[in-house]
Amino acid sequence: MQRNTDRKAIAPPYVAAVKMRYFRRRLMAWARKMRRAFPWRETSDPYRIIVAELLLQQTFARKVVPIYEEFLRRYPSATELARAHASKIRSLILPLGLQYRAKTLKALGRILVEENAGKVPDDLRSLLKLPGVGAYTANAVLCFAYGKRRPVVDTNVVRVLQRFFGSKKPLRPGETDRMIWEFAERVLPQRDARRYNIAILDFAALVCTHYKPQCSTCPLRKHCKAAPSFLAHERDSLRIVGH
Numbered sequence: 001m002q003r004n005t006d007r008k009a010i011a012p013p014y015v016a017a018v019k020m021r022y023f024r025r026r027l028m029a030w031a032r033k034m035r036r037a038f039p040w041r042e043t044s045d046p047y048r049i050i051v052a053e054l055l056l057q058q059t060f061a062r063k064v065v066p067i068y069e070e071f072l073r074r075y076p077s078a079t080e081l082a083r084a085h086a087s088k089i090r091s092l093i094l095p096l097g098l099q100y101r102a103k104t105l106k107a108l109g110r111i112l113v114e115e116n117a118g119k120v121p122d123d124l125r126s127l128l129k130l131p132g133v134g135a136y137t138a139n140a141v142l143c144f145a146y147g148k149r150r151p152v153v154d155t156n157v158v159r160v161l162q163r164f165f166g167s168k169k170p171l172r173p174g175e176t177d178r179m180i181w182e183f184a185e186r187v188l189p190q191r192d193a194r195r196y197n198i199a200i201l202d203f204a205a206l207v208c209t210h211y212k213p214q215c216s217t218c219p220l221r222k223h224c225k226a227a228p229s230f231l232a233h234e235r236d237s238l239r240i241v242g243h
């Protein structure tokens with residue numbers, strides 16, 4: 001019963017395939033021109049991907065770049081990471097905050113070496129057992145490193161899906177987890193999941209932002225459920241300023 005109510009919250013069950021196709025097509029076309037370049041997007045090495053994902057948690061991507069590069073120079077594989085002193089890792093990642101990640105990273109290196117022959121697992125269940133790895137990170141590793149068709153869903157992705165497809169109440173990952181993941185998987189294209197996932201992450205960061213989404217220039221505005229109210233609000237603000 002609860003599940004049905006939640007499903008209606010993000011999108012009506014009758015969301016047409018044609019609307020999903022429109023969303024994917026416009027999003028991917030936008031990303032071809034606007035995609036952001038990051039070093040972790042130039043690799044499919046699972047170790048490099050999982051390190052990037054742990055460093056990126058609750059942190060601005062631009063801030064992570066120099067630390068990520070230095071991190072990999074010092075600890076190029078799980079073996080070096082397992083041998084590292086947590087205090088050295090802590091001082092390296094200090095500018096990113098969330099210092100507990102030093103212990104998490106150290107533990108990750110140790111477990112990869114002791115239990116996985118230094119390799120990052122390629123199945124969801126094993127990934128979720130690793131320190132610091134939740135559903136988002138596990139799916140990001142499966143998609144970005146192993147090329148599997150898995151959605152990546154964080155608060156930013158939820159915001160875009162919720163606004164575009166419509167919802168009856170605000171949603172947060174964790175609140176109605178299964179429904180969000182199932183819906184994100186329905187929208188995910190059959191091929192090229194990596195490119196699509198990168199596109200939606202970038203789109204959330206650059207266009208459909210938390211505050212002041214760029215609706216008036218958004219390539220999805222024609223069929224976006226939230227666009228009319230954002231655009232009306234924008235017009236009202238301009239009118240007030242005009243007075």
Ligand code: SF4
Nearest residue numbers: 208213215218221224
């Ligand atoms: S029209 Fe506005 S709310 Fe809709 S997807 Fe674009 S930026 Fe987001």
